[in-house]
Amino acid sequence: MTSVGTPAPAYPGLNAATEELKSLLGKRATTAAAVREQHSHGESYHTPAAPDVVCFPQNTEEVSEILKISAKHQIPVIPFGAGTSNEGHVHAVRGGITIDMREMNKIIRISPGDLDATVEAGVLRKQFQKALSNTGLTFFVDPGPDCTLGGMASTRASGTAAVRYGTMRENVLSLKVVLADGRVIQTGTRARKSSAGYDLTRLFVGSEGTLGVITEVTLRLHPLPEAVGTAVCSFETLHGAIEAVIETIQLGVPVARIELADEVTMDAANRFSKMNYPVAPTLFYEFHGRNTEDVKDQAAMAQSLAEEHGGSGFEWATQLEDREKLWKARHDVHYAFLALRPGVGQSWAHDVCVPISRLADCILETKKDNVGAPFPIPLVGHVGDGNFHMTYVLDPTNEAEVAAAHSLDDRMVRRALAMGGTCTGEHGIGLGKMKYLELEHGPATDVMRAIKYALDPENRMNPGKMVEPHTLF
Amino acid sequence: MTSVGTPAPAYPGLNAATEELKSLLGKRATTAAAVREQHSHGESYHTPAAPDVVCFPQNTEEVSEILKISAKHQIPVIPFGAGTSNEGHVHAVRGGITIDMREMNKIIRISPGDLDATVEAGVLRKQFQKALSNTGLTFFVDPGPDCTLGGMASTRASGTAAVRYGTMRENVLSLKVVLADGRVIQTGTRARKSSAGYDLTRLFVGSEGTLGVITEVTLRLHPLPEAVGTAVCSFETLHGAIEAVIETIQLGVPVARIELADEVTMDAANRFSKMNYPVAPTLFYEFHGRNTEDVKDQAAMAQSLAEEHGGSGFEWATQLEDREKLWKARHDVHYAFLALRPGVGQSWAHDVCVPISRLADCILETKKDNVGAPFPIPLVGHVGDGNFHMTYVLDPTNEAEVAAAHSLDDRMVRRALAMGGTCTGEHGIGLGKMKYLELEHGPATDVMRAIKYALDPENRMNPGKMVEPHTLF
Numbered sequence: 001m002t003s004v005g006t007p008a009p010a011y012p013g014l015n016a017a018t019e020e021l022k023s024l025l026g027k028r029a030t031t032a033a034a035v036r037e038q039h040s041h042g043e044s045y046h047t048p049a050a051p052d053v054v055c056f057p058q059n060t061e062e063v064s065e066i067l068k069i070s071a072k073h074q075i076p077v078i079p080f081g082a083g084t085s086n087e088g089h090v091h092a093v094r095g096g097i098t099i100d101m102r103e104m105n106k107i108i109r110i111s112p113g114d115l116d117a118t119v120e121a122g123v124l125r126k127q128f129q130k131a132l133s134n135t136g137l138t139f140f141v142d143p144g145p146d147c148t149l150g151g152m153a154s155t156r157a158s159g160t161a162a163v164r165y166g167t168m169r170e171n172v173l174s175l176k177v178v179l180a181d182g183r184v185i186q187t188g189t190r191a192r193k194s195s196a197g198y199d200l201t202r203l204f205v206g207s208e209g210t211l212g213v214i215t216e217v218t219l220r221l222h223p224l225p226e227a228v229g230t231a232v233c234s235f236e237t238l239h240g241a242i243e244a245v246i247e248t249i250q251l252g253v254p255v256a257r258i259e260l261a262d263e264v265t266m267d268a269a270n271r272f273s274k275m276n277y278p279v280a281p282t283l284f285y286e287f288h289g290r291n292t293e294d295v296k297d298q299a300a301m302a303q304s305l306a307e308e309h310g311g312s313g314f315e316w317a318t319q320l321e322d323r324e325k326l327w328k329a330r331h332d333v334h335y336a337f338l339a340l341r342p343g344v345g346q347s348w349a350h351d352v353c354v355p356i357s358r359l360a361d362c363i364l365e366t367k368k369d370n371v372g373a374p375f376p377i378p379l380v381g382h383v384g385d386g387n388f389h390m391t392y393v394l395d396p397t398n399e400a401e402v403a404a405a406h407s408l409d410d411r412m413v414r415r416a417l418a419m420g421g422t423c424t425g426e427h428g429i430g431l432g433k434m435k436y437l438e439l440e441h442g443p444a445t446d447v448m449r450a451i452k453y454a455l456d457p458e459n460r461m462n463p464g465k466m467v468e469p470h471t472l473f
Numbered sequence: 474m475t476s477v478g479t480p481a482p483a484y485p486g487l488n489a490a491t492e493e494l495k496s497l498l499g500k501r502a503t504t505a506a507a508v509r510e511q512h513s514h515g516e517s518y519h520t521p522a523a524p525d526v527v528c529f530p531q532n533t534e535e536v537s538e539i540l541k542i543s544a545k546h547q548i549p550v551i552p553f554g555a556g557t558s559n560e561g562h563v564h565a566v567r568g569g570i571t572i573d574m575r576e577m578n579k580i581i582r583i584s585p586g587d588l589d590a591t592v593e594a595g596v597l598r599k600q601f602q603k604a605l606s607n608t609g610l611t612f613f614v615d616p617g618p619d620c621t622l623g624g625m626a627s628t629r630a631s632g633t634a635a636v637r638y639g640t641m642r643e644n645v646l647s648l649k650v651v652l653a654d655g656r657v658i659q660t661g662t663r664a665r666k667s668s669a670g671y672d673l674t675r676l677f678v679g680s681e682g683t684l685g686v687i688t689e690v691t692l693r694l695h696p697l698p699e700a701v702g703t704a705v706c707s708f709e710t711l712h713g714a715i716e717a718v719i720e721t722i723q724l725g726v727p728v729a730r731i732e733l734a735d736e737v738t739m740d741a742a743n744r745f746s747k748m749n750y751p752v753a754p755t756l757f758y759e760f761h762g763r764n765t766e767d768v769k770d771q772a773a774m775a776q777s778l779a780e781e782h783g784g785s786g787f788e789w790a791t792q793l794e795d796r797e798k799l800w801k802a803r804h805d806v807h808y809a810f811l812a813l814r815p816g817v818g819q820s821w822a823h824d825v826c827v828p829i830s831r832l833a834d835c836i837l838e839t840k841k842d843n844v845g846a847p848f849p850i851p852l853v854g855h856v857g858d859g860n861f862h863m864t865y866v867l868d869p870t871n872e873a874e875v876a877a878a879h880s881l882d883d884r885m886v887r888r889a890l891a892m893g894g895t896c897t898g899e900h901g902i903g904l905g906k907m908k909y910l911e912l913e914h915g916p917a918t919d920v921m922r923a924i925k926y927a928l929d930p931e932n933r934m935n936p937g938k939m940v941e942p943h944t945l946f
Contacts, residue, residue, distance in 0.1 A: 113723070113830035114828045114830045136723075162666060169672065169675070179920070179945070180946075183916055183919075184916070185914075185916045185917040185919075185920060186914075187917055188895075189890075189894055189895045190894070191858075191859055191893070191894045191895040191898065192826065192858040192859050193631055193635060193642070193858050193898050193899065194629075194826060194895035195628055195629045195630075195631075195898065195899050195901040195902070196895045196896050196901075196913055196914070197910055197913075197914055197918070197939065198676060198679065198680055198920075198921045198924055198939075199629075199672075199676060199678065200917055200921070202672045202675030203672060203675070203676055203924075205672065206670070206671065206672055224725075225725065226725070249588070250585065250586070250609075252698065252699070252763070254727075290771070291770075294767065294770070297763065297764075353664040353665065353666055353667060355584070355587045355589070355663040356586065356587050357587045385666050386664055387664075387666060416664075420663045420664070421662055421664045422664040422667035423669050424667065425668065426666065426668050433669065437670055440669055441669070442658070442659065443658045444659060444660055445670070447658060447671075447673055448670055448671045450927040450928060451927055453927060454944070457946065466671075467670075471927070472652070472928060473653075
């Protein structure tokens with residue numbers, strides 16, 4: 001990622017806007033090429049596109065002022081968290097002002113009594129976890145990288161514990177948002193439930209910066225489980241592993257995490273982490289309970305279901321050290337994948353999500369379709385939700401590989417949609433999945449356009465992502 | 474409720490529209506006074522307001538045609554479920570066409586493998602429960618009356634099990650909705666999670682018919698618990714009972730239900746159901762577990778916390794018969810309240826919801842404010858969520874009582890809002906809480922108006938409820 005895309009168009013008011021931003025923020029507004037380049041991309045393969053200017057506000061009022069300058073001079077705004085997007089959410093495809101939120105990193109309030117907390121949007125996930133230590137509470141939404149809570153809210157992120165604790169959809173109680181004209185709103189309250197008006201919180205969660213800039217996030221916390229157990233189990237077939245997952249969910253075993261890795265992933269993990277797990281479809285489990293007995297009990301049920309479906313070598317542990325060792329293979333897969341093609345490979349991770357009854361079909365057909373691909377394609381999946389990822393470990397300078405990747409991904413998405421699923425379970429639309437939005441939502445896409453028009457008629461909020469604004473009637 | 478409000482204005486196109494509706498639906502479109510009167514109110518105290526015509530469509534296409542007629546002649550539409558609203562959602566305050574959804578009562582699909590089901594909007598809650606028998610699955614959202622699933626979705630209903638299983642917000646996966654011009658959309662997919670686009674499902678859940686007419690609902694199901702236990706415990710003080718709830722939630726005891734009744738409620742329940750529970754603040758618990766041991770274990774934790782806060786006589790049962798007896802007092806409270814003033818009393822139920830750390834303050838201050846009221850005011854609460862109800866058992870023909878009720882309710886709502894809560898946890902805005910919407914949401918109310926404008930610029934969808942349409946900029 002060396003070339004910086006040339007922003008089009010050139011905004012007549014850009015120089016005036018830049019002066020106003022500098023006068024507002026001093027050195028925290030910059031047009032330095034290196035900073036613009038850093039903000040031209042996330043972690044995805046999309047062609048970088050740099051903004052014209054990058055701002056680093058330190059509070060909501062400054063974000064509001066930036067939006068007023070954007071409105072005055074008709075210049076786009078792109079919110080930027082930790083830049084870990086897989087789908088090109090942060091690319092400044094039409095230039096403009098990137099708002100890097102990372103200097104808004106204060107933890108405003110942690111209320112153990114209410115099991116909630118409010119943080120500024122730039123607070124990182126791991127920073128937040130650290131702040132929660134000694135409260136007896138935790139926050140379970142855990143996408144792979146160390147992203148910002150604001151970024152996680154705006155992309156409706158999830159992770160490995162969503163099967164029990166939900167995604168950002170379930171774990172955001174309220175948001176502070178700056179609208180396109182600089183107006184500041186608070187969505188929802190700290191009450192656990194409410195029937196008072198349209199659910200604006202859920203509207204902004206997952207809106208990818210296209211409706212406003214999230215500056216504060218109020219999050220639901222969960223008590224730390226008294227006892228935790230982890231298990232790993234290998235299966236004769238992928239189909240058997242998936243059947244074991246489905247029955248575990250159906251019988252109401254409250255698994256906290258249930259992750260699938262295929263034989264390609266296990267092979268990569270063994271090599272990278274110097275382990276000796278069977279090179280076979282594998283489930284990683286985590287159980288949370290009120291005591292060790294409770295956890296053992298859950299594990300016993302899961303084990304018995306696994307064995308009915310060809311699972312063997314069910315290995316489990318409740319000690320912290322053993323647990324960490326068992327999950328290490330799962331957490332390190334990203335690096336293990338890159339190590340499959342050292343110095344050459346980039347990892348392009350694509351995710352879809354289907355109703356769980358179609359999961360086996362969707363995965364097996366996709367793996368069949370992947371046979372003969374010019375690069376390795378390991379699979380990992382948050383399969384308790386019907387969500388899985390195929391990672392193309394490819395050489396991005398090789399045109400044939402890139403073409404094959406696009407084609408395989410396209411067929412996987414269409415397969416998932418045909419099975420009643422969604423084109424992305426947790427990575428978001430960004431640039432990468434825009435072409436599937438209407439295919440998935442049909443005429444409901446027009447409602448999305450109308451909402452975009454209602455909140456951003458001038459199309460200044462992260463334009464070129466999600467939908468273009470348009471009236472419904 | 475005998476007088477039928479006169480609809481204003483008289484719509485010039487009404488006669489033509491009525492003819493078109495009759496030609497579309499035959500006898501299922503009617504202007505009969507008795508039918509209009511039946512549809513002039515729900516179960517609330519608000520002055521009845523009858524529609525001009527009532528339709529009984531049998532499928533989505535017919536609803537779509539009704540909306541086209543509404544659009545053509547500029548006549549409002551009011552969706553009507555089982556008419557159990559507490560806040561006047563179904564009153565035809567501007568006349569127009571009421572769409573009674575109860576002939577759309579087909580259960581379209583139950584998929585045990587996916588733990589989901591799709592039903593037409595007019596399916597009743599108890600009918601749905603019956604259809605789920607023998608599937609091993611259940612649906613846990615249980616507002617008091619036997620309402621329709623469409624009505625529950627459009628008011629974001631909840632009930633006693635929300636503390637563990639969530640409200641309609643968490644349990645609706647997808648909706649079929651007819652828009653103001655008759656267009657039909659499907660929101661979301663059957664995938665458990667998705668990051669693909671704006672969350673239209675959550676936008677329509679709780680929109681009270683003001684953005685479109687819900688015709689089909691796809692619902693999340695849960696496995697029936699293997700073991701169930703119920704317990705009742707009396708407390709020396711209300712404060713102690715609430716503290717016990719807070720600690721139970723904080724420690725992660727996965728209570729399925731935890732309901733509070735005050736001494737007024739217990740007295741009424743004892744008289745009505747011929748029981749002898751102490752006339753004292755009381756908690757009703759329900760525990761769901763994988764086996765009896767698991768349930769006993771949860772109950773033991775809850776009991777120990779209760780005893781630390783002055784709870785005594787913790788009485789619990791796992792047999793179905795005993796459970797039913799224990800919960801009978803809770804389920805019959807509505808009738809017990811009416812029996813406090815036989816032949817005179819109407820029950821006006823008002824609900825608010827606050828962050829759980831403020832629950833004790835909010836309840837105690839409200840009870841203090843209630844002292845000296847000219848009618849009994851029993852309390853029940855879904856306290857695990859911070860949600861409680863005060864029921865004014867009053868004589869609606871007595872002006873002083875009515876005035877006192879409005880004044881007490883108004884102070885309770887303002888108290889809840891000042892504590893960071895919401896003006897309604899589960900009853901909705903309807904007519905009754907419109908005056909508090911802006912007080913609660915501040916400038917975010919303008920975003921609601923803009924969304925209303927985007928989807929219903931002509932203000933034909935249940936007008937006079939929630940917000941009037943208005944552009945944001």
